[in-house]
Amino acid sequence: MTSTDSLRELTQRVREFRDQRTWERFHDPKNLVMALSSEVGELSALLRWVDNADADDRVRGELRGRFVAEVGDVGILLLGLCDRAGIDLGEAVSSKLLANEGAYPVDAASGRAERPTQ
Amino acid sequence: MTSTDSLRELTQRVREFRDQRTWERFHDPKNLVMALSSEVGELSALLRWVDNADADDRVRGELRGRFVAEVGDVGILLLGLCDRAGIDLGEAVSSKLLANEGAYPVDAASGRAERPTQ
Amino acid sequence: MTSTDSLRELTQRVREFRDQRTWERFHDPKNLVMALSSEVGELSALLRWVDNADADDRVRGELRGRFVAEVGDVGILLLGLCDRAGIDLGEAVSSKLLANEGAYPVDAASGRAERPTQ
Amino acid sequence: MTSTDSLRELTQRVREFRDQRTWERFHDPKNLVMALSSEVGELSALLRWVDNADADDRVRGELRGRFVAEVGDVGILLLGLCDRAGIDLGEAVSSKLLANEGAYPVDAASGRAERPTQ
Numbered sequence: 183m184t185s186t187d188s189l190r191e192l193t194q195r196v197r198e199f200r201d202q203r204t205w206e207r208f209h210d211p212k213n214l215v216m217a218l219s220s221e222v223g224e225l226s227a228l229l230r231w232v233d234n235a236d237a238d239d240r241v242r243g244e245l246r247g248r249f250v251a252e253v254g255d256v257g258i259l260l261l262g263l264c265d266r267a268g269i270d271l272g273e274a275v276s277s278k279l280l281a282n283e284g285a286y287p288v289d290a291a292s293g294r295a296e297r298p299t300q
Numbered sequence: 301m302t303s304t305d306s307l308r309e310l311t312q313r314v315r316e317f318r319d320q321r322t323w324e325r326f327h328d329p330k331n332l333v334m335a336l337s338s339e340v341g342e343l344s345a346l347l348r349w350v351d352n353a354d355a356d357d358r359v360r361g362e363l364r365g366r367f368v369a370e371v372g373d374v375g376i377l378l379l380g381l382c383d384r385a386g387i388d389l390g391e392a393v394s395s396k397l398l399a400n401e402g403a404y405p406v407d408a409a410s411g412r413a414e415r416p417t418q
Numbered sequence: 419m420t421s422t423d424s425l426r427e428l429t430q431r432v433r434e435f436r437d438q439r440t441w442e443r444f445h446d447p448k449n450l451v452m453a454l455s456s457e458v459g460e461l462s463a464l465l466r467w468v469d470n471a472d473a474d475d476r477v478r479g480e481l482r483g484r485f486v487a488e489v490g491d492v493g494i495l496l497l498g499l500c501d502r503a504g505i506d507l508g509e510a511v512s513s514k515l516l517a518n519e520g521a522y523p524v525d526a527a528s529g530r531a532e533r534p535t536q
Numbered sequence: 537m538t539s540t541d542s543l544r545e546l547t548q549r550v551r552e553f554r555d556q557r558t559w560e561r562f563h564d565p566k567n568l569v570m571a572l573s574s575e576v577g578e579l580s581a582l583l584r585w586v587d588n589a590d591a592d593d594r595v596r597g598e599l600r601g602r603f604v605a606e607v608g609d610v611g612i613l614l615l616g617l618c619d620r621a622g623i624d625l626g627e628a629v630s631s632k633l634l635a636n637e638g639a640y641p642v643d644a645a646s647g648r649a650e651r652p653t654q
Contacts (some may be wrong), residue, residue: 439640
């Protein structure tokens with residue numbers, strides 16, 4: 183399967199995969215969110231004992247294959263969730279970035295973690 | 301901010317948002333995975349007491365706004381993680397779908413949850 | 419190892435296990451929270467495609483062994499986190515129940531999910 | 537509410553809190569695991585941008601109150617889940633520690649993260 187830059191094309195592939203297996207009845211939003219928790223948990227498993235300073239090297243080095251595979255799972259589930267819920271992921275991301283512009287003005291947020299007290 | 305179907309364009313927007321705030325040092329793969337857990341946890345919070353049968357209506361109805369906002373957060377973090385780790389999300393998704401074709405052949409998987417015993 | 423009803427005794431066992439392996443330097447609160455996400459993700463994996471109505475039977479039936487093992491992991495990590503952070507789990511639970519008494523008065527909350535709009 | 541060291545006593549308090557609000561029908565194992573994901577996500581939110589080296593000070597310092605409250609929520613849900621599923625948490629923890637003795641022999645595991653390649 184060739185790569186693509188298009189969210190619509192990727193979503194189409196995810197939907198076809200699901201429909202060929204008639205998995206629609208399992209893939210309601212609740213189950214998909216739970217599956218997403220599970221796959222993000224797999225990403226956490228890979229990095230839980232790794233220091234921040236080593237994380238970049240690890241995901242580009244020895245963890246590469248497993249990390250990319252888990253990222254693929256998270257992507258598949260997120261696209262499937264958006265498809266099921268009638269959400270345009272590009273729009274959701276763009277809208278949230280716009281909202282975040284207001285919540286984290288450049289001057290106040292510069293060089294500080296998102297929420298200073300956290 | 302207008303919507304877009306292009307992963308590259310979305311990634312570019314996420315990167316600019318981060319760089320304007322000089323957040324690179326916080327956004328290593330470990331911290332981003334932890335942030336992803338946190339935002340997927342927000343999605344779980346929205347659906348934890350909802351029955352499967354009601355989940356579609358809820359995310360298209362009264363939960364719509366909050367659900368889309370949390371999906372936006374998950375998308376931002378996933379794109380930021382891929383950008384940081386040098387992963388092409390379209391490729392990761394396509395490769396994983398291909399691998400899943402082998403793991404879940406249409407005949408055997410049709411109409412059954414991904415892992416029958418689970 | 420015999421069972422015990424005492425949180426202090428369980429915590430003592432968790433600490434000994436860790437110390438025998440000199441894992442103190444890995445087990446800071448950040449890493450332990452990430453490990454907790456990972457193990458709760460394993461519980462999510464077991465139930466993600468199961469309907470609410472079937473969940474009780476599944477965790478008492480075919481999923482029993484794996485479910486108990488994952489619950490054990492979550493317990494070990496939660497006790498280890500409390501030990502590391504100087505938190506008395508019995509006190510944290512009791513205090514939160516008390517706070518919840520105020521947040522969810524019996525009359526208003528009776529028979530409704532914790533947060534009605536969710 | 538006074539603190540206690542007894543798991544049975546804590547479980548009894550969690551059960552009474554639930555029953556007074558007739559929440560049994562919401563608290564099946566699937567929903568409780570989803571709620572657990574959500575609350576562990578809150579713990580992740582508190583530490584996501586914090587370095588490992590600062591995590592101990594933060595949870596004992598400025599994050600103390602919020603951290604203890606979230607640990608309380610995780611504890612309540614874990615005890616509620618065990619109660620619902622007929623699991624003795626003390627036994628689950630003890631059995632898993634015993635299994636881990638075999639999986640991580642002291643000599644091999646000493647001073648290394650649980651899974652060296654991760």
